[in-house]
Amino acid sequence: KAGVTQTPRYLIKTRGQQVTLSCSPISGHRSVSWYQQTPGQGLQFLFEYFSETQRNKGNFPGRFSGRQFSNSRSEMNVSTLELGDSALYLCASSWGQADSYNSPLHFGNGTRLTVT
């Protein structure tokens, strides 16, 4: 079974631009979560989607948004990029039933975003 696939692997953008990252979960997984990893703040939760609905959201500004499609694939968007948005963005999927807190998370390889 294929793992979680994230594209692209690397991105270089300029301040003020916007970016869209893509995530394809493991087949059958309905929950997709996004995390940001930086050297200073570590791993921080961005948001989680389940059945096309945002179920949880972390403490990030509104410039960070996401969505989930009917096939469970997910995208996240960052608008008006700032230098501090440079990070590794990780997507994770899980079975995500109603009690999804008891499902192991499986992460993709991440998208490394550099903002100049």
Added chain:
Amino acid sequence: GIQVEQSPPDLILQEGANSTLRCNFSDSVNNLQWFHQNPWGQLINLFYIPSGTKQNGRLSATTVATERYSLLYISSSQTTDSGVYFCAVGIKAAGNKLTFGGGTRVLVKP
């Protein structure tokens, strides 16, 4: 929110040595997972262990939920065990929102 502290922050091991990594958390949790991030940045799920003990090869983990800590044991370490080990916790109401600790960076020398 929940606070997660991992210790030690850094660990240098000689190949073949055993080690114990600790994760303390500030509140009752329903979800606790251990991950290994390899030098290429990939996060691998090692254990889903909100309570009890599990073993997988040379790795084992124990969570004592009532005392709010979890331990990850690495036995007969190998150079491929190098990387950063993260503990992450969550509560039922938060679904798959996990709060990660700062990690333990492990270097296994040949």
